[in-house]
């Protein structure tokens with residue numbers, strides 16, 4: 001039993017790692033076909049829609065972290081700075097209806113209903129490593145679609161060099177927004193080539209299910225080669241800009257949280273090393289593992305930073 005687990009988890013909420021992986025192996029084996037189409041109709045009918053989502057590219061065959069660990073140890077400052085407290089508090093978030101306002105350097109600005117975005121973007125699963133700046137790591141089977149697919153539909157102009165994302169402002173349901181722990185609403189940003197990179201992902205679900213509120217429902221960013229804080233939750237605004245946007249963490253502590261925030265074992269956070277990481281769910285006394293450059297995704301993303309001094313551009 002992991003130290004992070006709460007005693008109150010219901011058995012029905014647990015997705016045992018072995019069962020999950022066995023099922024995913026079958027689906028992976030049928031890749032190249034549409035997994036859903038080849039399942040017998042009766043079996044299909046019993047499955048939730050998310051369980052028939054095919055596994056997309058870039059999904060490494062990693063041991064997946066237990067669902068209850070990923071859902072009971074979250075960072076969500078709009079609710080609380082307490083990583084176990086956000087599990088319960090986040091249930092107050094109102095996620096229906098949900099709209100995303102698109103503005104700035106685009107030919108198709110506007111307010112888009114989430115349902116319309118979902119209709120345009122077929123779901124796939126990406127099993128990604130995820131690492132937080134606080135030095136724990138996990139592997140999460142996210143369900144969603146490539147960020148690039150969604151962004152391209154808005155037709156960015158040639159002046160769009162960066163993309164800024166903004167989290168919902170809902171202080172009546174988000175107690176953290178009623179104090180000044182960060183400059184609300186939470187914002188994040190990517191350079192346009194980072195945003196368009198095929199690894200950058202929008203998650204609307206995970207572990208064969210809808211995205212839990214504490215993990216960023218109804219839609220969040222997942223950028224697996226960067227520290228977790230770049231992966232902004234509950235997105236309501238996307239703005240394309242010519243200049244580098246400000247980000248919530250960079251504004252709060254510029255020396256600690258840079259714009260790029262690439263996972264880099266060689267550059268310590270000013271207050272702690274980033275060379276090793278704790279595996280979520282393994283327990284506090286389990287041995288740590290060495291953190292990998294770009295969180296293990298260097299072969300895909302290192303070219304984006306060619307010629308940049310990564311000890312300067314943190």
Ligand SMILES: Nc1nc2c(c(=O)[nH]1)N[C@H]1C(S)=C(S)[C@@H](COP(=O)(O)O)O[C@H]1N2
Pocket residue numbers: 070073074075076077078131132133167186214215216227228229230231232233234
């Ligand atoms: N809106 C918002 N997004 C956020 C955060 C937050 O406090 N508010 N925390 C970030 C941090 S620091 C991390 S490590 C990841 C954690 O994602 P998880 O809680 O789903 O594991 O979410 C990121 N996205």
Ligand SMILES: [Mo]
Pocket residue numbers: 075132133134227228229
């Ligand atoms: Mo984090």
